[in-house]
Amino acid sequence: MVVTETVKSTNGFTVLHPAARLFSTPQNLTSYTTLVSCSGVTCSTVDGPDGPIGYQGTLPEALSAGESAQVTFTLKIAANAPDFTHTLQGQFFGSNYATERVAGPAITVDARADRTIKLTGTPRPGLLGGRIDFTVSVTNNGPDPATSTAVTASLPAGLKATAGAGCTPSVGKVACTVGELANGAKGTAAFSVPYGLLTVGLPFTFTATRSGSVPEDLNAANDKSSVTCTVITPLLVNCA
Numbered sequence: 001m002v003v004t005e006t007v008k009s010t011n012g013f014t015v016l017h018p019a020a021r022l023f024s025t026p027q028n029l030t031s032y033t034t035l036v037s038c039s040g041v042t043c044s045t046v047d048g049p050d051g052p053i054g055y056q057g058t059l060p061e062a063l064s065a066g067e068s069a070q071v072t073f074t075l076k077i078a079a080n081a082p083d084f085t086h087t088l089q090g091q092f093f094g095s096n097y098a099t100e101r102v103a104g105p106a107i108t109v110d111a112r113a114d115r116t117i118k119l120t121g122t123p124r125p126g127l128l129g130g131r132i133d134f135t136v137s138v139t140n141n142g143p144d145p146a147t148s149t150a151v152t153a154s155l156p157a158g159l160k161a162t163a164g165a166g167c168t169p170s171v172g173k174v175a176c177t178v179g180e181l182a183n184g185a186k187g188t189a190a191f192s193v194p195y196g197l198l199t200v201g202l203p204f205t206f207t208a209t210r211s212g213s214v215p216e217d218l219n220a221a222n223d224k225s226s227v228t229c230t231v232i233t234p235l236l237v238n239c240a
């Protein structure tokens with residue numbers, strides 16, 4: 001992102017150590033950008049009580065009455081920046097004079113990340129009953145990083161789940177969460193479902209569906225995955 005700011009001394013005196021300052025509202029500019037460069041001036045951050053809040057380009061010479069100068073800032077938006085709209089603000093600042101912040105153009109970031117959901121089941125047979133271990137896989141297809149992804153897995157009637165990494169069971173379902181994923185990365189969560197003798201011969205279908213995400217995912221075609229497991233005997237279980 002390239003921003004050009006023009007400052008002009010409209011007073012009847014010379015402004016010493018003049019600088020063009022760049023901020024944003026309501027969120028501090030430095031919280032979602034980094035300064036790549038600024039043209040022909042000395043670049044630095046502007047500090048607030050709790051750390052950097054903006055950027056400034058300090059001119060090499062004082063600015064006489066009626067003179068103006070331009071400073072061009074090149075900024076990089078953070079890869080994990082969420083959806084937002086902020087307003088840029090400019091300020092003319094010197095050691096003997098300063099203006100109020102002046103509102104400029106708005107910045108809008110529309111972050112999106114397409115996820116693919118995959119549910120797999122691995123039988124763990126037992127003579128009197130065993131369990132099926134399920135893995136919920138989330139792959140981020142981009143283009144932006146995925147901050148978080150929520151997946152809800154539905155359970156067939158009569159079955160209960162036990163918690164695993166990133167998954168919390170409740171009646172009839174399991175809520176799973178996968179954290180931050182870079183573009184192209186994959187994350188997993190897990191839960192288990194015990195089975196007993198009364199389930200022999202019955203097919204059970206389990207379905208995992210994306211139920212929430214930051215940033216948004218506009219492609220619903222790959223947001224659901226199902227697996228059917230059949231308990232043939234307590235020692236023989238097929239999942240496909």
